[in-house]
Amino acid sequence: MKVFIAVLVFSVFISCGQEKKYHDSKNDIKASVVSDKLADILLFQEELNAEFKNPETSPLADRFRADFETLDFFKPDTNYVIVAEFVRTPDALPFSMPTTTERESTEVLYGIAKFTLNGKQQQLEIYQTPELITQEKYKDYLFLPFTDDTNGEETYGGGRYLDLRIPKGNTIILDFNKAYNPYCAYNKKFSCPLVPAINNLNTEIRVGVKAFKY
Known part of the structure:
Protein backbone atom coordinates (compact mmCIF):
# COMPACT_ATOMS: atom_id res chain seq x y z
CA MET A 1 0.00 0.00 0.00
CA LYS A 2 2.83 2.42 0.86
CA VAL A 3 4.47 1.66 -2.46
CA PHE A 4 1.20 2.37 -4.27
CA ILE A 5 0.76 5.67 -2.43
CA ALA A 6 4.33 6.70 -3.19
CA VAL A 7 3.87 5.89 -6.86
CA LEU A 8 0.55 7.73 -6.92
CA VAL A 9 2.02 10.83 -5.28
CA PHE A 10 5.02 10.72 -7.61
CA SER A 11 2.68 10.43 -10.60
CA VAL A 12 0.71 13.46 -9.46
CA PHE A 13 3.89 15.52 -9.17
CA ILE A 14 5.02 14.40 -12.62
CA SER A 15 1.60 15.20 -14.09
CA CYS A 16 1.50 18.66 -12.52
CA GLY A 17 5.07 19.31 -13.58
CA GLN A 18 4.33 18.32 -17.15
CA GLU A 19 1.22 20.49 -17.22
CA LYS A 20 3.14 23.48 -15.87
CA LYS A 21 5.87 22.94 -18.43
CA TYR A 22 3.24 22.72 -21.17
CA HIS A 23 1.73 26.07 -20.21
CA ASP A 24 5.15 27.69 -19.92
CA SER A 25 5.95 26.45 -23.42
CA LYS A 26 2.76 27.95 -24.86
CA ASN A 27 3.43 31.25 -23.12
CA ASP A 28 6.99 31.27 -24.42
CA ILE A 29 5.75 30.70 -27.97
CA LYS A 30 3.13 33.44 -27.63
CA ALA A 31 5.70 35.85 -26.19
CA SER A 32 8.06 35.05 -29.05
CA VAL A 33 5.36 35.71 -31.65
CA VAL A 34 4.44 39.03 -30.01
CA SER A 35 8.12 39.97 -29.84
CA ASP A 36 8.58 39.23 -33.55
CA LYS A 37 5.52 41.33 -34.43
CA LEU A 38 6.77 44.25 -32.34
CA ALA A 39 10.21 44.02 -33.92
CA ASP A 40 8.61 44.12 -37.37
CA ILE A 41 6.54 47.19 -36.44
CA LEU A 42 9.56 49.03 -35.04
CA LEU A 43 11.54 48.21 -38.18
CA PHE A 44 8.72 49.68 -40.28
CA GLN A 45 8.85 52.88 -38.22
CA GLU A 46 12.62 53.08 -38.52
CA GLU A 47 12.54 52.63 -42.30
CA LEU A 48 9.73 55.16 -42.73
CA ASN A 49 11.63 57.75 -40.68
CA ALA A 50 14.73 57.12 -42.79
CA GLU A 51 12.67 57.67 -45.95
CA PHE A 52 11.42 61.00 -44.60
CA LYS A 53 14.92 62.14 -43.64
CA ASN A 54 16.38 61.33 -47.05
CA PRO A 55 16.07 64.33 -49.42
CA GLU A 56 15.84 61.90 -52.35
CA THR A 57 12.74 60.13 -51.02
CA SER A 58 11.13 62.49 -48.51
CA PRO A 59 7.74 64.06 -49.30
CA LEU A 60 8.52 66.84 -46.83
CA ALA A 61 9.28 70.34 -48.03
CA ASP A 62 12.85 71.41 -47.27
CA ARG A 63 11.77 73.69 -44.42
CA PHE A 64 10.20 70.74 -42.59
CA ARG A 65 12.81 68.13 -43.46
CA ALA A 66 15.68 70.22 -42.10
CA ASP A 67 14.57 69.67 -38.50
CA PHE A 68 12.80 66.35 -38.99
CA GLU A 69 13.55 63.65 -36.42
CA PHE A 86 -9.13 37.03 -48.39
CA VAL A 87 -11.69 36.69 -51.18
CA ARG A 88 -10.21 37.26 -54.63
CA THR A 89 -12.20 39.04 -57.36
CA PRO A 90 -10.64 37.74 -60.60
CA ASP A 91 -13.39 39.13 -62.84
CA ALA A 92 -13.05 42.73 -61.68
CA LEU A 93 -12.38 45.35 -64.36
CA PRO A 94 -10.10 48.40 -64.09
CA PHE A 95 -11.74 51.61 -62.87
CA SER A 96 -10.70 55.20 -62.27
CA MET A 97 -10.13 56.16 -58.65
CA PRO A 98 -10.34 59.92 -57.95
CA THR A 99 -7.33 61.63 -56.40
CA THR A 100 -6.62 64.86 -54.54
CA THR A 101 -5.90 66.49 -57.91
CA GLU A 102 -7.52 66.29 -61.35
CA ARG A 103 -5.55 63.13 -62.05
CA GLU A 104 -7.32 59.77 -61.79
CA SER A 105 -5.60 56.57 -60.72
CA THR A 106 -6.40 53.36 -62.59
CA GLU A 107 -7.01 50.52 -60.13
CA VAL A 108 -8.42 46.99 -60.15
CA LEU A 109 -10.32 45.44 -57.26
CA TYR A 110 -8.04 42.47 -56.52
CA GLY A 111 -9.87 41.11 -53.49
CA ILE A 112 -11.84 41.73 -50.31
CA ALA A 113 -10.52 41.26 -46.78
CA LYS A 114 -13.06 40.11 -44.17
CA PHE A 115 -12.25 40.18 -40.47
CA THR A 116 -13.36 41.05 -36.95
CA LEU A 117 -11.85 44.08 -35.22
CA ASN A 118 -12.81 45.62 -31.89
CA GLY A 119 -15.77 43.26 -31.73
CA LYS A 120 -17.17 44.34 -35.11
CA GLN A 121 -17.35 42.54 -38.44
CA GLN A 122 -15.43 44.49 -41.07
CA GLN A 123 -14.45 44.21 -44.69
CA LEU A 124 -12.15 46.25 -46.90
CA GLU A 125 -11.51 46.32 -50.62
CA ILE A 126 -7.92 45.76 -51.71
CA TYR A 127 -6.67 47.10 -55.03
CA GLN A 128 -3.95 46.43 -57.57
CA THR A 129 -2.46 49.16 -59.76
CA PRO A 130 -1.94 47.87 -63.35
CA GLU A 131 0.71 50.52 -63.98
CA LEU A 132 2.90 49.09 -61.22
CA ILE A 133 2.74 45.36 -61.95
CA THR A 134 5.07 45.81 -64.92
CA GLN A 135 7.83 46.70 -62.44
CA GLU A 136 9.59 43.73 -60.84
CA LYS A 137 9.51 45.05 -57.27
CA TYR A 138 5.80 45.88 -57.49
CA LYS A 139 4.49 42.88 -59.43
CA ASP A 140 2.82 41.45 -56.30
CA TYR A 141 2.00 44.82 -54.70
CA LEU A 142 -1.49 45.52 -53.36
CA PHE A 143 -2.93 48.80 -52.14
CA LEU A 144 -5.35 49.22 -49.22
CA PRO A 145 -6.68 52.72 -48.48
CA PHE A 146 -9.03 53.10 -45.52
CA THR A 147 -10.67 55.59 -43.21
CA ASP A 148 -11.67 55.17 -39.57
CA ASP A 149 -13.10 57.10 -36.64
CA THR A 150 -9.78 58.79 -35.76
CA ASN A 151 -9.58 60.72 -39.05
CA GLY A 152 -9.58 64.49 -38.76
CA GLU A 153 -8.52 64.38 -35.12
CA GLU A 154 -5.67 62.06 -34.22
CA THR A 155 -5.00 60.98 -37.80
CA TYR A 156 -5.01 62.58 -41.25
CA GLY A 157 -8.51 63.58 -42.34
CA GLY A 158 -8.23 61.88 -45.72
CA GLY A 159 -7.50 58.44 -44.28
CA ARG A 160 -4.42 56.24 -44.41
CA TYR A 161 -2.89 53.52 -46.57
CA LEU A 162 -1.51 50.02 -46.10
CA ASP A 163 0.97 48.41 -48.49
CA LEU A 164 0.38 44.68 -48.97
CA ARG A 165 1.67 41.77 -51.02
CA ILE A 166 -0.38 39.14 -52.83
CA PRO A 167 -0.78 36.19 -50.44
CA LYS A 168 -0.46 32.58 -51.54
CA GLY A 169 -3.52 31.32 -49.69
CA ASN A 170 -6.99 32.53 -48.78
CA THR A 171 -5.92 34.72 -45.87
CA ILE A 172 -4.02 38.00 -45.74
CA ILE A 173 -2.27 39.77 -42.87
CA LEU A 174 -3.39 43.35 -42.21
CA ASP A 175 -1.01 45.07 -39.81
CA PHE A 176 -2.65 48.39 -39.04
CA ASN A 177 0.46 49.39 -37.09
CA LYS A 178 1.92 50.01 -40.55
CA ALA A 179 -0.85 52.40 -41.60
CA TYR A 180 0.75 55.52 -43.06
CA ASN A 181 -0.40 58.88 -44.40
CA PRO A 182 -0.56 59.60 -48.13
CA TYR A 183 2.16 62.00 -49.28
CA CYS A 184 -0.38 64.79 -49.84
CA ALA A 185 -0.80 64.93 -46.05
CA TYR A 186 2.71 66.43 -45.98
CA ASN A 187 2.95 68.27 -49.27
CA LYS A 188 0.13 69.49 -51.53
CA LYS A 189 2.23 68.99 -54.66
CA PHE A 190 1.50 65.25 -54.53
CA SER A 191 -1.55 63.60 -56.07
CA CYS A 192 -3.01 60.89 -53.82
CA PRO A 193 -5.88 58.44 -54.39
CA LEU A 194 -8.97 59.24 -52.35
CA VAL A 195 -10.23 56.49 -50.06
CA PRO A 196 -13.42 54.92 -51.47
CA ALA A 197 -16.41 55.37 -49.16
CA ILE A 198 -16.83 51.59 -48.97
CA ASN A 199 -13.47 51.32 -47.19
CA ASN A 200 -14.54 53.10 -44.03
CA LEU A 201 -14.05 51.25 -40.73
CA ASN A 202 -16.64 52.21 -38.13
CA THR A 203 -14.14 51.97 -35.30
CA GLU A 204 -10.98 53.71 -34.09
CA ILE A 205 -7.67 52.46 -35.47
CA ARG A 206 -5.32 53.94 -32.88
CA VAL A 207 -2.12 52.48 -34.30
CA GLY A 208 0.16 53.49 -37.15
CA VAL A 209 1.13 57.02 -38.14
CA LYS A 210 -0.66 59.97 -36.57
CA ALA A 211 -1.57 63.27 -38.25
CA PHE A 212 1.35 65.46 -39.29
CA LYS A 213 1.59 68.73 -37.38
CA TYR A 214 3.06 71.60 -39.35
Missing part, protein backbone atom coordinates in the same frame (compact mmCIF):
# COMPACT_ATOMS: atom_id res chain seq x y z
CA THR A 70 10.60 61.25 -36.40
CA LEU A 71 7.00 60.86 -37.43
CA ASP A 72 4.41 60.71 -34.67
CA PHE A 73 3.30 57.10 -34.18
CA PHE A 74 0.70 55.52 -31.95
CA LYS A 75 2.06 52.98 -29.50
CA PRO A 76 2.41 49.59 -31.26
CA ASP A 77 -0.41 47.15 -30.50
CA THR A 78 -0.22 43.59 -31.83
CA ASN A 79 -4.00 43.23 -31.43
CA TYR A 80 -4.15 45.22 -34.66
CA VAL A 81 -2.19 42.61 -36.59
CA ILE A 82 -5.13 40.87 -38.23
CA VAL A 83 -5.31 37.61 -40.16
CA ALA A 84 -8.21 38.32 -42.50
CA GLU A 85 -10.12 36.07 -44.85
Whole structure:
Protein backbone atom coordinates (compact mmCIF):
# COMPACT_ATOMS: atom_id res chain seq x y z
CA MET A 1 0.00 0.00 0.00
CA LYS A 2 2.83 2.42 0.86
CA VAL A 3 4.47 1.66 -2.46
CA PHE A 4 1.20 2.37 -4.27
CA ILE A 5 0.76 5.67 -2.43
CA ALA A 6 4.33 6.70 -3.19
CA VAL A 7 3.87 5.89 -6.86
CA LEU A 8 0.55 7.73 -6.92
CA VAL A 9 2.02 10.83 -5.28
CA PHE A 10 5.02 10.72 -7.61
CA SER A 11 2.68 10.43 -10.60
CA VAL A 12 0.71 13.46 -9.46
CA PHE A 13 3.89 15.52 -9.17
CA ILE A 14 5.02 14.40 -12.62
CA SER A 15 1.60 15.20 -14.09
CA CYS A 16 1.50 18.66 -12.52
CA GLY A 17 5.07 19.31 -13.58
CA GLN A 18 4.33 18.32 -17.15
CA GLU A 19 1.22 20.49 -17.22
CA LYS A 20 3.14 23.48 -15.87
CA LYS A 21 5.87 22.94 -18.43
CA TYR A 22 3.24 22.72 -21.17
CA HIS A 23 1.73 26.07 -20.21
CA ASP A 24 5.15 27.69 -19.92
CA SER A 25 5.95 26.45 -23.42
CA LYS A 26 2.76 27.95 -24.86
CA ASN A 27 3.43 31.25 -23.12
CA ASP A 28 6.99 31.27 -24.42
CA ILE A 29 5.75 30.70 -27.97
CA LYS A 30 3.13 33.44 -27.63
CA ALA A 31 5.70 35.85 -26.19
CA SER A 32 8.06 35.05 -29.05
CA VAL A 33 5.36 35.71 -31.65
CA VAL A 34 4.44 39.03 -30.01
CA SER A 35 8.12 39.97 -29.84
CA ASP A 36 8.58 39.23 -33.55
CA LYS A 37 5.52 41.33 -34.43
CA LEU A 38 6.77 44.25 -32.34
CA ALA A 39 10.21 44.02 -33.92
CA ASP A 40 8.61 44.12 -37.37
CA ILE A 41 6.54 47.19 -36.44
CA LEU A 42 9.56 49.03 -35.04
CA LEU A 43 11.54 48.21 -38.18
CA PHE A 44 8.72 49.68 -40.28
CA GLN A 45 8.85 52.88 -38.22
CA GLU A 46 12.62 53.08 -38.52
CA GLU A 47 12.54 52.63 -42.30
CA LEU A 48 9.73 55.16 -42.73
CA ASN A 49 11.63 57.75 -40.68
CA ALA A 50 14.73 57.12 -42.79
CA GLU A 51 12.67 57.67 -45.95
CA PHE A 52 11.42 61.00 -44.60
CA LYS A 53 14.92 62.14 -43.64
CA ASN A 54 16.38 61.33 -47.05
CA PRO A 55 16.07 64.33 -49.42
CA GLU A 56 15.84 61.90 -52.35
CA THR A 57 12.74 60.13 -51.02
CA SER A 58 11.13 62.49 -48.51
CA PRO A 59 7.74 64.06 -49.30
CA LEU A 60 8.52 66.84 -46.83
CA ALA A 61 9.28 70.34 -48.03
CA ASP A 62 12.85 71.41 -47.27
CA ARG A 63 11.77 73.69 -44.42
CA PHE A 64 10.20 70.74 -42.59
CA ARG A 65 12.81 68.13 -43.46
CA ALA A 66 15.68 70.22 -42.10
CA ASP A 67 14.57 69.67 -38.50
CA PHE A 68 12.80 66.35 -38.99
CA GLU A 69 13.55 63.65 -36.42
CA THR A 70 10.60 61.25 -36.40
CA LEU A 71 7.00 60.86 -37.43
CA ASP A 72 4.41 60.71 -34.67
CA PHE A 73 3.30 57.10 -34.18
CA PHE A 74 0.70 55.52 -31.95
CA LYS A 75 2.06 52.98 -29.50
CA PRO A 76 2.41 49.59 -31.26
CA ASP A 77 -0.41 47.15 -30.50
CA THR A 78 -0.22 43.59 -31.83
CA ASN A 79 -4.00 43.23 -31.43
CA TYR A 80 -4.15 45.22 -34.66
CA VAL A 81 -2.19 42.61 -36.59
CA ILE A 82 -5.13 40.87 -38.23
CA VAL A 83 -5.31 37.61 -40.16
CA ALA A 84 -8.21 38.32 -42.50
CA GLU A 85 -10.12 36.07 -44.85
CA PHE A 86 -9.13 37.03 -48.39
CA VAL A 87 -11.69 36.69 -51.18
CA ARG A 88 -10.21 37.26 -54.63
CA THR A 89 -12.20 39.04 -57.36
CA PRO A 90 -10.64 37.74 -60.60
CA ASP A 91 -13.39 39.13 -62.84
CA ALA A 92 -13.05 42.73 -61.68
CA LEU A 93 -12.38 45.35 -64.36
CA PRO A 94 -10.10 48.40 -64.09
CA PHE A 95 -11.74 51.61 -62.87
CA SER A 96 -10.70 55.20 -62.27
CA MET A 97 -10.13 56.16 -58.65
CA PRO A 98 -10.34 59.92 -57.95
CA THR A 99 -7.33 61.63 -56.40
CA THR A 100 -6.62 64.86 -54.54
CA THR A 101 -5.90 66.49 -57.91
CA GLU A 102 -7.52 66.29 -61.35
CA ARG A 103 -5.55 63.13 -62.05
CA GLU A 104 -7.32 59.77 -61.79
CA SER A 105 -5.60 56.57 -60.72
CA THR A 106 -6.40 53.36 -62.59
CA GLU A 107 -7.01 50.52 -60.13
CA VAL A 108 -8.42 46.99 -60.15
CA LEU A 109 -10.32 45.44 -57.26
CA TYR A 110 -8.04 42.47 -56.52
CA GLY A 111 -9.87 41.11 -53.49
CA ILE A 112 -11.84 41.73 -50.31
CA ALA A 113 -10.52 41.26 -46.78
CA LYS A 114 -13.06 40.11 -44.17
CA PHE A 115 -12.25 40.18 -40.47
CA THR A 116 -13.36 41.05 -36.95
CA LEU A 117 -11.85 44.08 -35.22
CA ASN A 118 -12.81 45.62 -31.89
CA GLY A 119 -15.77 43.26 -31.73
CA LYS A 120 -17.17 44.34 -35.11
CA GLN A 121 -17.35 42.54 -38.44
CA GLN A 122 -15.43 44.49 -41.07
CA GLN A 123 -14.45 44.21 -44.69
CA LEU A 124 -12.15 46.25 -46.90
CA GLU A 125 -11.51 46.32 -50.62
CA ILE A 126 -7.92 45.76 -51.71
CA TYR A 127 -6.67 47.10 -55.03
CA GLN A 128 -3.95 46.43 -57.57
CA THR A 129 -2.46 49.16 -59.76
CA PRO A 130 -1.94 47.87 -63.35
CA GLU A 131 0.71 50.52 -63.98
CA LEU A 132 2.90 49.09 -61.22
CA ILE A 133 2.74 45.36 -61.95
CA THR A 134 5.07 45.81 -64.92
CA GLN A 135 7.83 46.70 -62.44
CA GLU A 136 9.59 43.73 -60.84
CA LYS A 137 9.51 45.05 -57.27
CA TYR A 138 5.80 45.88 -57.49
CA LYS A 139 4.49 42.88 -59.43
CA ASP A 140 2.82 41.45 -56.30
CA TYR A 141 2.00 44.82 -54.70
CA LEU A 142 -1.49 45.52 -53.36
CA PHE A 143 -2.93 48.80 -52.14
CA LEU A 144 -5.35 49.22 -49.22
CA PRO A 145 -6.68 52.72 -48.48
CA PHE A 146 -9.03 53.10 -45.52
CA THR A 147 -10.67 55.59 -43.21
CA ASP A 148 -11.67 55.17 -39.57
CA ASP A 149 -13.10 57.10 -36.64
CA THR A 150 -9.78 58.79 -35.76
CA ASN A 151 -9.58 60.72 -39.05
CA GLY A 152 -9.58 64.49 -38.76
CA GLU A 153 -8.52 64.38 -35.12
CA GLU A 154 -5.67 62.06 -34.22
CA THR A 155 -5.00 60.98 -37.80
CA TYR A 156 -5.01 62.58 -41.25
CA GLY A 157 -8.51 63.58 -42.34
CA GLY A 158 -8.23 61.88 -45.72
CA GLY A 159 -7.50 58.44 -44.28
CA ARG A 160 -4.42 56.24 -44.41
CA TYR A 161 -2.89 53.52 -46.57
CA LEU A 162 -1.51 50.02 -46.10
CA ASP A 163 0.97 48.41 -48.49
CA LEU A 164 0.38 44.68 -48.97
CA ARG A 165 1.67 41.77 -51.02
CA ILE A 166 -0.38 39.14 -52.83
CA PRO A 167 -0.78 36.19 -50.44
CA LYS A 168 -0.46 32.58 -51.54
CA GLY A 169 -3.52 31.32 -49.69
CA ASN A 170 -6.99 32.53 -48.78
CA THR A 171 -5.92 34.72 -45.87
CA ILE A 172 -4.02 38.00 -45.74
CA ILE A 173 -2.27 39.77 -42.87
CA LEU A 174 -3.39 43.35 -42.21
CA ASP A 175 -1.01 45.07 -39.81
CA PHE A 176 -2.65 48.39 -39.04
CA ASN A 177 0.46 49.39 -37.09
CA LYS A 178 1.92 50.01 -40.55
CA ALA A 179 -0.85 52.40 -41.60
CA TYR A 180 0.75 55.52 -43.06
CA ASN A 181 -0.40 58.88 -44.40
CA PRO A 182 -0.56 59.60 -48.13
CA TYR A 183 2.16 62.00 -49.28
CA CYS A 184 -0.38 64.79 -49.84
CA ALA A 185 -0.80 64.93 -46.05
CA TYR A 186 2.71 66.43 -45.98
CA ASN A 187 2.95 68.27 -49.27
CA LYS A 188 0.13 69.49 -51.53
CA LYS A 189 2.23 68.99 -54.66
CA PHE A 190 1.50 65.25 -54.53
CA SER A 191 -1.55 63.60 -56.07
CA CYS A 192 -3.01 60.89 -53.82
CA PRO A 193 -5.88 58.44 -54.39
CA LEU A 194 -8.97 59.24 -52.35
CA VAL A 195 -10.23 56.49 -50.06
CA PRO A 196 -13.42 54.92 -51.47
CA ALA A 197 -16.41 55.37 -49.16
CA ILE A 198 -16.83 51.59 -48.97
CA ASN A 199 -13.47 51.32 -47.19
CA ASN A 200 -14.54 53.10 -44.03
CA LEU A 201 -14.05 51.25 -40.73
CA ASN A 202 -16.64 52.21 -38.13
CA THR A 203 -14.14 51.97 -35.30
CA GLU A 204 -10.98 53.71 -34.09
CA ILE A 205 -7.67 52.46 -35.47
CA ARG A 206 -5.32 53.94 -32.88
CA VAL A 207 -2.12 52.48 -34.30
CA GLY A 208 0.16 53.49 -37.15
CA VAL A 209 1.13 57.02 -38.14
CA LYS A 210 -0.66 59.97 -36.57
CA ALA A 211 -1.57 63.27 -38.25
CA PHE A 212 1.35 65.46 -39.29
CA LYS A 213 1.59 68.73 -37.38
CA TYR A 214 3.06 71.60 -39.35
